[in-house]
Amino acid sequence: MAKNIHGVHEPLVHISKREDCGFLRACLVRLAAIALSLVVCGVVIVALTGLNPVEVYAGVIDGAVGSGRRFWVTIRDTLSLLLVAVALTPAFKMRFWNVGGEGQVLIGATATAAVMINFAGKLSTPLLFAAMICASILAGMAWGVIPALFKAGWNTNETLFTLMMNYVATQLVAFCVVFWENPAGSNSVGIINASERTGWLPGLFGLTYGWNLVIVVAITAFMYVYLRYSKQGYEIAYVGQSVNTARYAGINVKTVIIRTMAISGALCGLTGFILVSGSGHTISTTLAGGRGFTAIVVAWLSKLNTFTMMVVSFLLTFMAKGAIQIASQFSLNENASEIITGIILFFVLGCEFFINYRVEFRHRRKED
Numbered sequence: 001m002a003k004n005i006h007g008v009h010e011p012l013v014h015i016s017k018r019e020d021c022g023f024l025r026a027c028l029v030r031l032a033a034i035a036l037s038l039v040v041c042g043v044v045i046v047a048l049t050g051l052n053p054v055e056v057y058a059g060v061i062d063g064a065v066g067s068g069r070r071f072w073v074t075i076r077d078t079l080s081l082l083l084v085a086v087a088l089t090p091a092f093k094m095r096f097w098n099v100g101g102e103g104q105v106l107i108g109a110t111a112t113a114a115v116m117i118n119f120a121g122k123l124s125t126p127l128l129f130a131a132m133i134c135a136s137i138l139a140g141m142a143w144g145v146i147p148a149l150f151k152a153g154w155n156t157n158e159t160l161f162t163l164m165m166n167y168v169a170t171q172l173v174a175f176c177v178v179f180w181e182n183p184a185g186s187n188s189v190g191i192i193n194a195s196e197r198t199g200w201l202p203g204l205f206g207l208t209y210g211w212n213l214v215i216v217v218a219i220t221a222f223m224y225v226y227l228r229y230s231k232q233g234y235e236i237a238y239v240g241q242s243v244n245t246a247r248y249a250g251i252n253v254k255t256v257i258i259r260t261m262a263i264s265g266a267l268c269g270l271t272g273f274i275l276v277s278g279s280g281h282t283i284s285t286t287l288a289g290g291r292g293f294t295a296i297v298v299a300w301l302s303k304l305n306t307f308t309m310m311v312v313s314f315l316l317t318f319m320a321k322g323a324i325q326i327a328s329q330f331s332l333n334e335n336a337s338e339i340i341t342g343i344i345l346f347f348v349l350g351c352e353f354f355i356n357y358r359v360e361f362r363h364r365r366k367e368d
Contacts, residue, residue, distance in 0.1 A: 014360045021355045033351035037344040044339060049332065056326055060340075063325020064318040074314075074321050076209045076279055079216040080271055082313040084295035086216075086223050087267030089304050090260045093227060095240040098261065100147065100162025101268050102292025103169030104140045106285070108269025110173050111139035112276040113283040116192050116199035117180055128199055133273055140269015141262045143169065148261035152254035166292070173285045180283070191281050201278035212278045219267065224306045236260055268292070301348065319344065 021029075042053035065071045084101050091098035115132045123131060147161040182190040193199055204210025227233040235256050238246045246253055275287055294316060302308035323337035 010362050012362050014362070016358050016360070018356055018358050026355045029351050029355050030348065033347040034344065037347035040347070041340045041343050044343065048339075049330065051330055056330065056340075059326040059329045060319065060322025063323075063329075064321040066325075070321070072207075072209060074317055076212060077321070078310075078314045078317040079209070079212045080275055080279065081291050081295060081298060081317055082309055083216045083219060083271045083274065084268060084291045085298035085302070085309045085313060086220050086306050087264050087271065088295055088299050089223060089264075089306060089309075090227060090233075090236055091264040092299055093233075093240050093304055094236045094256065094260050096148070096151065096257060096261065097159045098144070098147075098162050098264055099159055099296065100143070100165045100292070101264075101295055102288045102290070103162070103166035104143045104265045104268030105272045105275070105288040105292055106166075106169040106173050107143045108136035108140040108272025109276045109283055109287050110169075110176055110272070111135035111269070112273045113180070113189070113192060114176070116276070120193050120196070120198040125198075129201075129277075132199060132277060133270070136269045136273035137266045138269070140272065141266040144261040144263075144265020144268065145258060148258045152257045170285050173283065173287075177284065189283050192276070192283070194281070199277055200281055201274075209278065212274055215270075215274065219270075220306045220310065227304075227306075232256075232259070297345070301352075316341075 038057070045051055045053045045056050063070065064074050084105060087104075088098055088101050112132045112135060115128070115135050119128055119131060143165060147156070147158050147165060150156040150161060151158045177187070177189055180189045181187065201211045204214060207213065227236065235246070235251050238249065238251055239253055239256050243253055246256075271291070272287075276283060280287060298309050298312045298316060301312045319341045323341055326332060326340075327337040
């Protein structure tokens with residue numbers, strides 16, 4: 001006869017790790033999360049503004065892809081965000097928390113601008129572009145290697161170190177802007193080489209941002225192959241799983257840390273080149289536009305899969321452009337429009353919990 005053990009109670013909720021949710025179920029959970037977030041956004045829109053949510057959502061779509069120009073501006077910004085996310089991926093795979101993407105982009109952009117300003121007309125076009133690309137890559141690489149050296153040598157906190165490097169980079173850009181003012185006294189550089197467009201990335205296949213597209217997609221594909229199929233990608237994953245185990249397996253952890261951050265910083269620096277040469281054609285302290293931080297969200301939402309990052313980068317850029325549109329169209333301030341993006345991100349991030357974990361509630365048992 002079964003005996004009841006009094007005084008011992010099972011927890012009301014039991015959370016356990018799922019072995020495998022399955023691709024189809026995971027997609028359905030994410031779609032349900034997005035649908036639910038739109039419902040909640042609709043309620044918030046009505047409560048705060050009294051506007052028709054459908055009209056607001058139509059404004060978001062119009063702002064992002066409502067015309068040919070808007071569509072390509074969205075694609076342009078998606079590409080730069082995607083490249084930063086791809087750049088951060090090897091570092092995150094290694095569990096090196098590089099939050100300095102913003103500064104690495106700014107340093108690469110500054111190096112690109114320096115070459116454009118000082119060597120326009122002195123170098124042939126091919127040499128000028130080669131110098132700009134090399135300068136941006138080397139500058140970003142140096143900005144990434146500095147915290148890596150301290151991490152490898154003295155085990156410093158890379159999160160704080162890379163974060164502080166962002167502020168240093170911002171001040172260096174501000175310092176350079178003072179010397180490159182155009183016109184004098186404007187406290188801005190203006191459009192670099194505006195008349196002759198020297199150093200501007202040309203169109204490709206009839207597309208204004210064709211080179212941006214080719215460069216970013218190529219690097220995205222390369223990074224996917226590099227991390228999954230190369231020996232160095234294997235070492236990065238091994239160090240990320242366990243530093244001690246990696247050392248025991250004969251991997252030089254210090255070399256892996258420095259090399260990986262050199263790659264991460266170099267690609268962030270290359271993003272700076274694309275922003276200056278292939279997009280804005282200027283330099284300022286706000287050029288990176290928060291991409292270094294938004295890219296962290298992109299990388300983690302994509303689970304460090306570079307191809308998935310294409311979709312996530314587009315969706316976040318789509319919402320950002322749409323938020324600007326509804327702010328102007330419906331006379332909303334930017335804070336109100338950003339609430340929509342925040343709610344959607346909350347649901348999308350939150351649904352990952354239900355994909356990875358199973359939640360079970362205690363069932364009542366009949367007493368004998």
